[in-house]
Amino acid sequence: MTAPPNVQPAAGLPIPVLPEFNGTGRTDAYARAAYAEGAGIFRIMPAAVAVPSTTAALRDLVLWAVRRRVPLVPRGAGSGMGGGNVGAGVIVDLTALDGCPLVIRPEARRAYSGAGVTLRDLAEEAARAGLRLPPNPSSARFATAGGMAATNAAGPRSVRSGSVRPWIEAVELITGDGDSLTLRRGAPPRCCPAVDRFMRDAEPELLAARTTILARFPKTRKNSSGYALDAWLASGDLLDLMIGAEGTLGIVTGIEWRLVPSPTRYAGIRAALKELEALPKVVPQLLEVGPAALEYLDASFLRIVGREETGGLLMVEFEGDEGDSLEERLREARRILRPHSAALEEATDRRALEELWAIRHAVSPTLAGRDDGKRSMQVIEDACVPVGALREYITAVREITGRHGVEAIIFGHAGDGNLHVNLLPDLALPDWRRRVTAIFAEVTEAVIELGGTPSGEHGDGRLRAHTLQAIYGPEVVSLFRLVKEAFDPVGILNPGVKLPVSGERPFESLKFGPDAADLPGDMAERLREIERSAGYGVSRLELAGPL
Ligand SMILES: Cc1cc2nc3c(=O)[nH]c(=O)nc-3n(C[C@H](O)[C@H](O)[C@H](O)COP(=O)(O)OP(=O)(O)OC[C@H]3O[C@@H](n4cnc5c(N)ncnc54)[C@H](O)[C@@H]3O)c2cc1C
Numbered sequence: 001m002t003a004p005p006n007v008q009p010a011a012g013l014p015i016p017v018l019p020e021f022n023g024t025g026r027t028d029a030y031a032r033a034a035y036a037e038g039a040g041i042f043r044i045m046p047a048a049v050a051v052p053s054t055t056a057a058l059r060d061l062v063l064w065a066v067r068r069r070v071p072l073v074p075r076g077a078g079s080g081m082g083g084g085n086v087g088a089g090v091i092v093d094l095t096a097l098d099g100c101p102l103v104i105r106p107e108a109r110r111a112y113s114g115a116g117v118t119l120r121d122l123a124e125e126a127a128r129a130g131l132r133l134p135p136n137p138s139s140a141r142f143a144t145a146g147g148m149a150a151t152n153a154a155g156p157r158s159v160r161s162g163s164v165r166p167w168i169e170a171v172e173l174i175t176g177d178g179d180s181l182t183l184r185r186g187a188p189p190r191c192c193p194a195v196d197r198f199m200r201d202a203e204p205e206l207l208a209a210r211t212t213i214l215a216r217f218p219k220t221r222k223n224s225s226g227y228a229l230d231a232w233l234a235s236g237d238l239l240d241l242m243i244g245a246e247g248t249l250g251i252v253t254g255i256e257w258r259l260v261p262s263p264t265r266y267a268g269i270r271a272a273l274k275e276l277e278a279l280p281k282v283v284p285q286l287l288e289v290g291p292a293a294l295e296y297l298d299a300s301f302l303r304i305v306g307r308e309e310t311g312g313l314l315m316v317e318f319e320g321d322e323g324d325s326l327e328e329r330l331r332e333a334r335r336i337l338r339p340h341s342a343a344l345e346e347a348t349d350r351r352a353l354e355e356l357w358a359i360r361h362a363v364s365p366t367l368a369g370r371d372d373g374k375r376s377m378q379v380i381e382d383a384c385v386p387v388g389a390l391r392e393y394i395t396a397v398r399e400i401t402g403r404h405g406v407e408a409i410i411f412g413h414a415g416d417g418n419l420h421v422n423l424l425p426d427l428a429l430p431d432w433r434r435r436v437t438a439i440f441a442e443v444t445e446a447v448i449e450l451g452g453t454p455s456g457e458h459g460d461g462r463l464r465a466h467t468l469q470a471i472y473g474p475e476v477v478s479l480f481r482l483v484k485e486a487f488d489p490v491g492i493l494n495p496g497v498k499l500p501v502s503g504e505r506p507f508e509s510l511k512f513g514p515d516a517a518d519l520p521g522d523m524a525e526r527l528r529e530i531e532r533s534a535g536y537g538v539s540r541l542e543l544a545g546p547l
Helices: 029-034 055-068 119-128 145-151 193-208 210-216 229-235 276-287 299-304 326-340 350-361 363-368 387-403 432-449 465-487 523-533 540-544
Strands: 023-026 048-052 072-075 090-093 102-105 110-114 168-175 180-184 250-258 265-273 293-297 313-320 341-347 407-413 418-424
Touching (some): 145 250, 210 465, 265 276, 265 326, 265 350, 276 293, 276 313, 276 326, 293 350, 299 363, 313 326, 350 363
Antiparallel strands (some): 265 341, 293 407
16 A cells, blocks of 8 residues: 555655754664664664653644654653554654643542653552542553553453543644644534644545444454544544544643542452363353453463463452442352363452462563563554454464464453464574564454454554554545544654555564664663563663763
8 A cells, every 4th residue: 555645654764953942852873772662573763862841842843843744753651562652753752741740630530641651650649549540551660641542552450441542531732733732522622724624624524434434343342453433433522533543643742531439349260261162151251240350361371381271361350349249249250160160269359369460460571581582572462352252363363373383372351352462483483574474464364354453452553554454444544544634734643653654564674583673782682671671661861871
């Protein structure tokens, strides 16, 4: 697919002379290299790095980029998996924006956070007021508010709370014209060129294509792929298009969150399933009991940590307050699970529950730390299928990866039908890239056949941009382009993310193998250490060192 004429291809950019702005700008190789990777598979040297201190400075940068037609890559902690946080343009690091303001308003059950505030800081402040944000991405320690909104992030608790989408009341952003805009639920947005273009060029087309959109969108419990046209049709709020847009429609500077009171009681049960076939039988029944989380660890991971449960482990958590019938729900879960389980373990307080969950929390660090010639790659890592199709999906992944001789580790949010798959190709094999590419294509096909989406919570990034045509069809993808052109008419905001640009292929510019771009000094090893230790909270400017 080729890019429309106004979208600039990002590759091969000359190093720009950055404008004067309030913040830090760097074009030296060390600083650029420090931002060449995020989580996920890519390594792309950016042309420059800009760390604006204020929203006004960010706006100046966007206006400069529009004039010079320079691509900008908005970036939070860089923990996103799909490659939306790396690119050949100017990385715009938002982690210091406006000093990361955070205000909790307990009486209104609202929080306001700047884009760079981490979920951990937000959660800690909210907890002081007895409140919390219901979705809980496991990356809370470093994931930023802007990154979570931009990917429509979710977590184990999303089986009950949904993704962050319904918990965002308003976003402040800078459009691709350099305008400041606030989008608030239920309120018409202020007129500005982006909104005018949207209403003139995109809205009538979207409304006319309502039936096609609703038919083409996956009927899954979660979806972070494409622009959320289905959510926009349901709400009429432009905010819903901005959530999950991965920095391609605007740069988020602030977010108003909805909070709820924290529960006071917890209980859980962990089942060692006798066989995989039990999964589609028990998950729909357990969903009826109202779990707060419903997570699965496949035998492929259990083998790595020396366990032998062949049907995998299913973990169910319940939450409530005094007077809630947690014991009854636990009893019901036990009744559902017992016939299908080789062993059951229960917890009725927070500490015991943490112990049951420890093995789930160990997955990412265990995989990221692999250094035995096999590297953990997030390629088919975030598909979400209808819950009834879970067994078929796991069977397809095992068959396809087995046929291509690549080990695959499967785990994740069974209650939402959203499973993460980490591939562990042997980098000593000369054709590992061919195998991984083939697996990506075949698993994507299987996901489409099962009525799924390639991303339940991580977003498309650069990795999945090329799959949208197959998932949504050409008509819906052309509607995506209308939305993009309304908010980013020159095409400076994260080109190649969500919508592909010509000349870019998903398995180029990888951080693995002999073709990986050279980085100065020991930067490659330092970036690898961030990956091993999930140290995404590290300041990349500090990593680069002074000029
Ligand atoms: C160990 C580990 C565990 C994880 N667990 C989860 C999980 O449970 N659930 C989950 O959903 N994800 C998870 N992730 C993925 C990741 O943490 C989330 O996608 C997170 O929301 C990304 O936040 P970030 O600040 O790192 O954003 P980045 O990675 O920096 O950016 C992600 C995308 O958002 C865009 N973006 C960032 N900030 C802005 C902004 N201010 N305005 C506009 N666009 C912006 C970027 O351009 C990019 O496209 C995990 C990752 C790791 C490494």
